[in-house]
Amino acid sequence: MSTTETGNSSTTESAVSGLDYEETQLTLAPPGGSRSELERKRGFSEGLGLSLETKDFLSGSSDEPPISGAGEPSAAKAQVVGWPPVRSFRRNVLKSCTYVKVAVDGTPYLRKVDLEAYAGYQQLLTALEEMFTCFTARNYPNERRLVDPVNGTEYVPTYEDKDGDWMLIGDVPWKMFVASCKRLRLMKSSEAVDLAPRTPTGCITAR
Amino acid sequence: MTYFPEEVVEHIVDFLGSHRDRNAVSTVCKAWYQVERLSRRNVFVGNCYAIRPERVMARFPWMKSLGVKGKPHFADFNLVPYDWGGFAQPWIEAAARGCPGLEELRLKRMVVTDDDLELLARSFPSFKSLVLVSCEGFSTDGLAAIATYCRGLRELDLQENEVEDHGRQWLSCFPDSCTSLVSLNFACLKGEINTNALERLVARCPDLRSLKLNRAISVESLNRILARAPHLVDLGTGSMMVNHHTEAYHRLINAFLGCKSLRSLSGFWDASSCCLQAVYPVCVNLTALNLSYAPAIQGDDLIKLICLCFKLQKLWVLDCIGDKGLAAVASTCKDLQELRVFPSDIYGAGTTAVTEEGLVAISSGCSKLNSLLYFCYQMTNTALVTVAKNCPHFTRFRLCILDPGKPDPVTDQPLDEGFGAIVRSCKNLRRLSLSGLLTDKVFLYIGMHAEHLEMLSIAFAGDSDKGMVYVLNGCKNLRKLEIRDCPFGDDALLKDVTKYETMRSLWMSSCDVTLGGCRALAAKMPSLNVEIINESDEADEFQENLSDLHKVEKLYVYRTVARGRTDAPDFVWIL
Numbered sequence: 001m002s003t004t005e006t007g008n009s010s011t012t013e014s015a016v017s018g019l020d021y022e023e024t025q026l027t028l029a030p031p032g033g034s035r036s037e038l039e040r041k042r043g044f045s046e047g048l049g050l051s052l053e054t055k056d057f058l059s060g061s062s063d064e065p066p067i068s069g070a071g072e073p074s075a076a077k078a079q080v081v082g083w084p085p086v087r088s089f090r091r092n093v094l095k096s097c098t099y100v101k102v103a104v105d106g107t108p109y110l111r112k113v114d115l116e117a118y119a120g121y122q123q124l125l126t127a128l129e130e131m132f133t134c135f136t137a138r139n140y141p142n143e144r145r146l147v148d149p150v151n152g153t154e155y156v157p158t159y160e161d162k163d164g165d166w167m168l169i170g171d172v173p174w175k176m177f178v179a180s181c182k183r184l185r186l187m188k189s190s191e192a193v194d195l196a197p198r199t200p201t202g203c204i205t206a207r
Numbered sequence: 208m209t210y211f212p213e214e215v216v217e218h219i220v221d222f223l224g225s226h227r228d229r230n231a232v233s234t235v236c237k238a239w240y241q242v243e244r245l246s247r248r249n250v251f252v253g254n255c256y257a258i259r260p261e262r263v264m265a266r267f268p269w270m271k272s273l274g275v276k277g278k279p280h281f282a283d284f285n286l287v288p289y290d291w292g293g294f295a296q297p298w299i300e301a302a303a304r305g306c307p308g309l310e311e312l313r314l315k316r317m318v319v320t321d322d323d324l325e326l327l328a329r330s331f332p333s334f335k336s337l338v339l340v341s342c343e344g345f346s347t348d349g350l351a352a353i354a355t356y357c358r359g360l361r362e363l364d365l366q367e368n369e370v371e372d373h374g375r376q377w378l379s380c381f382p383d384s385c386t387s388l389v390s391l392n393f394a395c396l397k398g399e400i401n402t403n404a405l406e407r408l409v410a411r412c413p414d415l416r417s418l419k420l421n422r423a424i425s426v427e428s429l430n431r432i433l434a435r436a437p438h439l440v441d442l443g444t445g446s447m448m449v450n451h452h453t454e455a456y457h458r459l460i461n462a463f464l465g466c467k468s469l470r471s472l473s474g475f476w477d478a479s480s481c482c483l484q485a486v487y488p489v490c491v492n493l494t495a496l497n498l499s500y501a502p503a504i505q506g507d508d509l510i511k512l513i514c515l516c517f518k519l520q521k522l523w524v525l526d527c528i529g530d531k532g533l534a535a536v537a538s539t540c541k542d543l544q545e546l547r548v549f550p551s552d553i554y555g556a557g558t559t560a561v562t563e564e565g566l567v568a569i570s571s572g573c574s575k576l577n578s579l580l581y582f583c584y585q586m587t588n589t590a591l592v593t594v595a596k597n598c599p600h601f602t603r604f605r606l607c608i609l610d611p612g613k614p615d616p617v618t619d620q621p622l623d624e625g626f627g628a629i630v631r632s633c634k635n636l637r638r639l640s641l642s643g644l645l646t647d648k649v650f651l652y653i654g655m656h657a658e659h660l661e662m663l664s665i666a667f668a669g670d671s672d673k674g675m676v677y678v679l680n681g682c683k684n685l686r687k688l689e690i691r692d693c694p695f696g697d698d699a700l701l702k703d704v705t706k707y708e709t710m711r712s713l714w715m716s717s718c719d720v721t722l723g724g725c726r727a728l729a730a731k732m733p734s735l736n737v738e739i740i741n742e743s744d745e746a747d748e749f750q751e752n753l754s755d756l757h758k759v760e761k762l763y764v765y766r767t768v769a770r771g772r773t774d775a776p777d778f779v780w781i782l
Contacts, residue, residue: 082284082691083666084550084582084609085640087341089367089395093500094551112503117448117477130451130481 098178104132104155104186115178121170125157128186146186155186216242226251245269252276253686253711255317256736259769260298264305271310272336273302277317279714279763280664281689283341286716286761288742290776295319295342297774303330311336311362318342324349328356336362336390346371347398354380361414362390372398379404388412392419394443394474402428410435416468419443422476426455433462441495442466444474447482459485473497473523480508490515494542497523499549510535520544525551526561526582533565537572545578550609563590570597578603586643587615591625595632604629605640611667611692614644621645627652630660640664650674654681662687672699679706689714697724704731712765720762723755728764729782736771738763739780 098116111131118124129146146155157169161180169177169184220243223229233243248271250263255277264270277293295317302309309331319342327334334357347370353363354377378401381388388408393400400423409415409432416439420429424445433439449456459482463469469489478501493516498504504512505527513532516522519540524532526548536543546569548561563586569576570593577600586608614621622643630636630653637659641649645668653660654677661684669675675695678688679702688710696719707713707728722739729737740761771781 080611082281082286083611084607085284085664085666086550086582087283087367088285089341089369090499090549094502099502109506112505113479114477114503117479 100159100181100183102128102131102184102186105188105191106153107132113184115181120174121177124169128157128184132186145189154189156189157184158187159184213238213242217246220246224249248272250274254765254767255293255298256769256772257711257765257767260301261305262768264301268306269308270302270306271308272313273298273306273309273311274313274315275317276315279689279712280316280687281691281714281716282316286691288740288776288778291740291779292772292774292776293317294774295323299323299327299330303327307331308333310334311338313338313340314342315340316342318344319349320344321346321349321352325352325356328352331357333359335359336364338362338364338366339368340366341368343369346373347375347377347396348373350393351377351380354378354385355382358382358385359387360385361387363388364390364392365395366392368395370396372396375399375401378408381408383411386411387414389414390417390441391415392417392443394419394421396421396423399423406431406435412436415439417441417471420445420474422446426459426482430455430458430462433466437465438468439466440468441471442469442474443497444472444476444478446476447474447478447501448476449482451481456482456485460488464488467492469493471495471521473500475501475504477501477503479503480506483508483512486512487515492518494518495521499523499525499547501525502527502551505529505532514539516540518542521546523547523549525549527551528561528565530561530565530568533561534568534572537568537570540573542575543569543573544575546573546576547580548582549580550582560584563587566590567593567597570594574598575600577601580605580607582607582609584609585613585616586622586625587617588620588622588625588628589617591622592628595625595628599632600635601629601633602635603638604633604636605638605664606642607640608642611642612644621649623649623652627656630656635659638662641668642666644668646670647674647677650677654678657682659684661685663689665690665693667692669693669695672696672702675699676702679703685709686711688712690716690718692717694719696720697727700724701727701731704728707732707735707764708766710766712763714761714763715759716761718762720759721755722753722757722759725759725762726755726782733770734766734768735764736767737782738765738775739782741778741780 102111159181233240251274426449
């Protein structure tokens with residue numbers, strides 16, 4: 001990869017705590033290689049995308065070395081103060097974002113919705129209906145489904161929760177859902193059969 | 208020269224607007240110094256610690272407009288501790304005593320308290336304009352004082368400040384007799400606003416041209432406001448959360464149809480694609496558009512909007528515009544001069560982003576581009592060379608590759624050649640921010656070619672002291688140099704100490720400079736304040752106990768005629 005060394009003989013955190021981190025610090029790169037020194041200090045990994053926090057690198061680092069989450073972008077965290085260089089005001093505005101991606105089976109692009117913009121499931125589904133304007137909502141006793149009037153295909157709104165499981169929308173209280181939802185997917189009903197064991201009373205699967 | 212009557216000199220000097228020209232005039236001789244100082248109306252102090260406020264007031268007693276900057280730029284990114292300094296109080300107090308005719312005050316990155324605002328409001332009977340940028344320390348109570356006591360206020364412009372919310376009544380403090388507002392910007396306030404008071408205020412200010420609302424203002428309220436102020440030129444919307452099928456949405460469409468003078472649009476808090484149609488009618492006349500707080504506006508809807516904005520000169524967006532969106536900008540916005548592309552996904556791994564392709568597209572389509580801020584995941588040398596060729600007019604070029612030290616992904620090389628092409632081609636470059644993998648070579652290029660460079664920001668770059676020395680030796684017009692996480696040490700710092708007297712300031716953090724090096728600098732240059740910012744536990748130790756080899760976390764050096772600071776906190780050592 002790169003042939004340059006940063007040439008840092010001692011990192012600032014070594015100066016602070018007196019500990020030598022060379023030995024103990026976890027890296028986010030394969031061992032050896034000249035880029036490892038850069039990464040050890042900065043805590044970055046290429047190709048993982050970035051998951052940065054603005055915790056103070058110097059005050060926190062003596063007890064909490066950067067965690068290496070090999071192959072799991074969501075677990076890898078890097079602590080570098082002030083990077084990327086975005087003003088706090090802007091960071092805070094984007095932080096309060098509860099936007100999640102919405103995918104619809106069979107369409108090539110995704111959308112995004114802000115879950116906090118809705119007061120409950122009904123408003124969310126109405127918004128989804130608007131967003132993918134061809135759909136109309138149908139209410140069933142225990143479920144809500146969206147139907148494409150052109151070809152009658154039925155979609156079941158589902159979401160991926162924090163544990164990575166795909167769940168049917170509507171089971172948990174709204175606020176709990178907002179807190180645990182990572183993204184939405186309008187799944188074709190035919191594929192949604194395995195999601196939850198339900199007795200499909202009064203639901204119609206159009207062909 | 209001795210035959211030149213003062214009145215003539217004064218008349219000539221009156222034509223000089225720029226601070227630099229006036230500063231130059233004042234050094235010619237004592238007589239010219241006197242004429243200039245008594246006729247200067249706009250005073251700009253780039254570093255509040257470079258001079259004591261009383262001296263400024265004494266020198267320019269007829270000052271009408273004062274601008275002061277406090278914290279160093281890297282304070283924007285949390286690199287400067289909260290109570291480092293930059294207090295507005297001594298400036299407002301000195302102005303109240305020495306320049307009661309003051310009409311305009313502009314403060315950036317300073318600590319402003321409610322007491323300061325109250326003193327300001329009560330001390331200047333002709334006060335017309337207050338602009339606060341990236342300041343903190345005050346609440347809506349301070350704003351209430353401004354509203355109450357500043358008769359004839361024309362401008363209250365709050366940009367990205369941290370303001371504590373003490374309630375919504377501050378806006379009601381504008382008396383009924385206040386009809387002079389031309390510009391009102393409270394977009395950064397987090398709390399609720401008294402919308403009735405706002406609507407009445409807008410209705411009674413016929414000269415209002417610029418209005419920027421905060422997120423708490425609903426679409427319904429915006430509709431009423433636009434109905435009363437259709438002559439707005441610059442609008443920052445409030446919350447744009449609205450449902451297609453509502454009355455409010457239809458009124459919004461009509462409201463924008465009525466805004467024939469609108470040239471600049473921003474805000475779009477909580478905006479989703481469905482509200483965009485409402486602004487189509489004004490797009491054709493827009494010269495400035497800021498969508499950088501609207502992460503839900505993306506994809507084809509965003510492109511549709513952009514394609515209507517063919518007069519756009521300034522565009523701020525999030526990177527979810529994607530390379531495809533930037534291509535649309537390139538083919539539509541032929542007058543584009545300033546582009547800023549901000550990262551939308553600071554906290555997680557995102558899939559939509561911009562790459563070098565987007566930037567190349569922009570450069571091919573927008574030849575008038577002179578100011579760029581671009582956050583991206585990757586950049587190549589080839590792309591930068593192309594951009595340099597297409598856009599030789601850059602005065603500001605800031606590129607931030609989100610992964611520090613990332614090389615050219617195609618060739619695996621550092622980006623030295625790419626940035627080298629930029630500085631060679633853009634002869635008027637005044638501001639430059641570097642990123643990606645960079646060796647000392649890029650600094651050699653900068654030193655050789657960036658003749659007019661005034662501000663340089665460096666992070667995670669370089670191999671050795673030589674890099675920094677190339678810059679200090681080469682860039683004759685350098686005013687601000689800010690460096691973080693680079694392997695530059697004492698040798699570079701001390702190579703040419705007199706250089707810092709020609710600059711406003713130098714910032715170095717997480718580099719290799721030692722306490723000994725800083726002490727040596729301070730000893731050689733009494734005209735500089737050499738500040739060490741030490742937040743670690745060792746701040747408790749007296750600095751005498753620390754050895755010269757101790758690495759300095761944060762170093763801030765600036766020229767000053769006011770030796771030392773009386774307001775420095777414990778963790779700031781001025782050597």
